[in-house]
Amino acid sequence: MTSSERPRRRGRPTAPLLSQEKITRAAVELIEIRGYTALTMAALARQLGVAPSALYNHVSSKRQLLLWLQDHVNQEIDCSDFGARPWDAALESWARSYREAYARHALLVPVIAVTPIAGSPHTVAMYEKVAAGLRAGGWPDDQVMDVVVAVESFVLGSALDAAAPDDIFDVPGDQAPVLAAVVGARVGRDTARAAFDLGLATVLAGLRDRLKALGT
Amino acid sequence: MTSSERPRRRGRPTAPLLSQEKITRAAVELIEIRGYTALTMAALARQLGVAPSALYNHVSSKRQLLLWLQDHVNQEIDCSDFGARPWDAALESWARSYREAYARHALLVPVIAVTPIAGSPHTVAMYEKVAAGLRAGGWPDDQVMDVVVAVESFVLGSALDAAAPDDIFDVPGDQAPVLAAVVGARVGRDTARAAFDLGLATVLAGLRDRLKALGT
DNA sequence: GGGCTAAATGAGCGGCATTCATATTGTCTC
DNA sequence: GAGACAATATGAATGCCGCTCATTTAGCCC
Numbered sequence: 001m002t003s004s005e006r007p008r009r010r011g012r013p014t015a016p017l018l019s020q021e022k023i024t025r026a027a028v029e030l031i032e033i034r035g036y037t038a039l040t041m042a043a044l045a046r047q048l049g050v051a052p053s054a055l056y057n058h059v060s061s062k063r064q065l066l067l068w069l070q071d072h073v074n075q076e077i078d079c080s081d082f083g084a085r086p087w088d089a090a091l092e093s094w095a096r097s098y099r100e101a102y103a104r105h106a107l108l109v110p111v112i113a114v115t116p117i118a119g120s121p122h123t124v125a126m127y128e129k130v131a132a133g134l135r136a137g138g139w140p141d142d143q144v145m146d147v148v149v150a151v152e153s154f155v156l157g158s159a160l161d162a163a164a165p166d167d168i169f170d171v172p173g174d175q176a177p178v179l180a181a182v183v184g185a186r187v188g189r190d191t192a193r194a195a196f197d198l199g200l201a202t203v204l205a206g207l208r209d210r211l212k213a214l215g216t
Numbered sequence: 217m218t219s220s221e222r223p224r225r226r227g228r229p230t231a232p233l234l235s236q237e238k239i240t241r242a243a244v245e246l247i248e249i250r251g252y253t254a255l256t257m258a259a260l261a262r263q264l265g266v267a268p269s270a271l272y273n274h275v276s277s278k279r280q281l282l283l284w285l286q287d288h289v290n291q292e293i294d295c296s297d298f299g300a301r302p303w304d305a306a307l308e309s310w311a312r313s314y315r316e317a318y319a320r321h322a323l324l325v326p327v328i329a330v331t332p333i334a335g336s337p338h339t340v341a342m343y344e345k346v347a348a349g350l351r352a353g354g355w356p357d358d359q360v361m362d363v364v365v366a367v368e369s370f371v372l373g374s375a376l377d378a379a380a381p382d383d384i385f386d387v388p389g390d391q392a393p394v395l396a397a398v399v400g401a402r403v404g405r406d407t408a409r410a411a412f413d414l415g416l417a418t419v420l421a422g423l424r425d426r427l428k429a430l431g432t
Numbered sequence: 433g434g435g436c437t438a439a440a441t442g443a444g445c446g447g448c449a450t451t452c453a454t455a456t457t458g459t460c461t462c
Numbered sequence: 463g464a465g466a467c468a469a470t471a472t473g474a475a476t477g478c479c480g481c482t483c484a485t486t487t488a489g490c491c492c
Contacts, residue, residue, distance in 0.1 A: 011456020150415030227487020
């Protein structure tokens with residue numbers, strides 16, 4: 001135990017120990033192993049074999065780190081169907097992939113929802129592809145972003161819901177009999193998934209109708 | 217400056233200075249005046265004219281305080297249309313009211329999304345009313361909560377979106393021409409509101425269709 | 433009136449993000 | 463090659479924050 005610490009060099013190393021790439025990867029690893037509460041600058045530095053203050057030569061703040069993380073997570077979202085399949089099918093697979101990615105990163109949701117995308121290249125590329133797909137599908141320019149944001153709102157809300165415990169609506173039957181009954185009527189299912197599926201199907205059906213109505 | 221401090225008594229006061237009611241009200245005031253980042257236990261104690269440690273005789277943790285806050289905010293949500301109007305009209309006014317309440321309390325969203333409702337009486341009452349309204353509208357028991365959760369997911373996602381800056385999608389036109397074009401096509405509008413309106417109308421239309429289809 | 437309990441105070445703890453002085457080394461310039 | 467400079471590490475220190483604890487005081491009950 002006493003000799004396991006490699007001698008830490010002071011001063012500039014031959015090759016940089018850190019980079020955006022390495023820091024982001026380490027953060028993802030840390031989160032996957034020990035969860036979001038374990039993501040502290042000290043723990044991250046530890047993971048990288050470096051002093052906490054060294055991080056600040058590469059990342060300006062923890063918030064900045066979360067933005068890197070956001071862009072990294074957005075890379076995992078599959079939007080390849082846009083341009084290859086009809087807009088509604090592409091929107092559906094995009095939404096599913098989007099939800100899955102953020103169900104694993106629910107703590108990022110409130111961050112990404114309010115952060116400008118300009119500094120995140122992969123994120124910009126994703127929206128570009130989605131916007132182009134909707135436009136090509138016949139949506140008028142002034143409604144494309146409304147559709148995107150509406151679907152995205154549903155997806156992010158559903159990602160939060162997916163992070164909730166299964167028994168979140170459990171309640172003593174004498175206080176709220178109807179609630180207890182309808183909650184009881186769905187036991188056994190993957191409830192978050194069922195709600196998402198119902199909502200997504202509903203949204204897509206509504207959007208198809210709306211676009212059709214626009215054409216007349 | 218030197219004499220303005222009222223002499224703080226040590227030990228038990230004649231009448232309690234604190235209660236759940238008073239603490240919650242003070243927290244709401246603090247948030248409305250100085251925002252969520254200003255909501256610290258120290259600042260809250262200051263607002264109440266009390267030492268920080270005194271709070272812990274009444275509230276077990278800051279998380280507990282946020283749950284009180286949640287129940288308080290949920291009280292503001294109007295679900296009076298359930299039972300008075302058709303289920304879809306009631307769902308719409310509920311969703312609008314819900315979104316407005318949490319647009320002002322976006323930081324609570326990630327907390328409420330994953331917290332069991334059992335300890336929050338007003339919250340339970342709200343869901344009871346919503347569930348009863350949907351059931352009375354003809355929704356089968358095993359789908360009521362899916363509908364509620366789907367709509368709620370959309371509402372909470374939209375509340376987060378409402379807290380975002382207007383220029384969140386602004387991006388240099390050469391990087392993402394289509395995105396820049398469709399973002400530009402909606403300038404001037406209240407964009408978050410427009411996306412919510414489109415999404416809500418879409419969801420409601422889809423739900424009406426789905427319920428109709430169930431009947432056949 | 434003696435003991436129990438409720439409810440305040442203030443000191444202090446550990447964890448956190450962040451800053452700063454300092455050290456070391458590679459690179460560029462003359 | 464020497465000297466200046468920039469990049470990048472270390473480790474000590476700072477300040478905020480949630481929270482705990484020993485202590486004090488006042489009301490209530492027997």
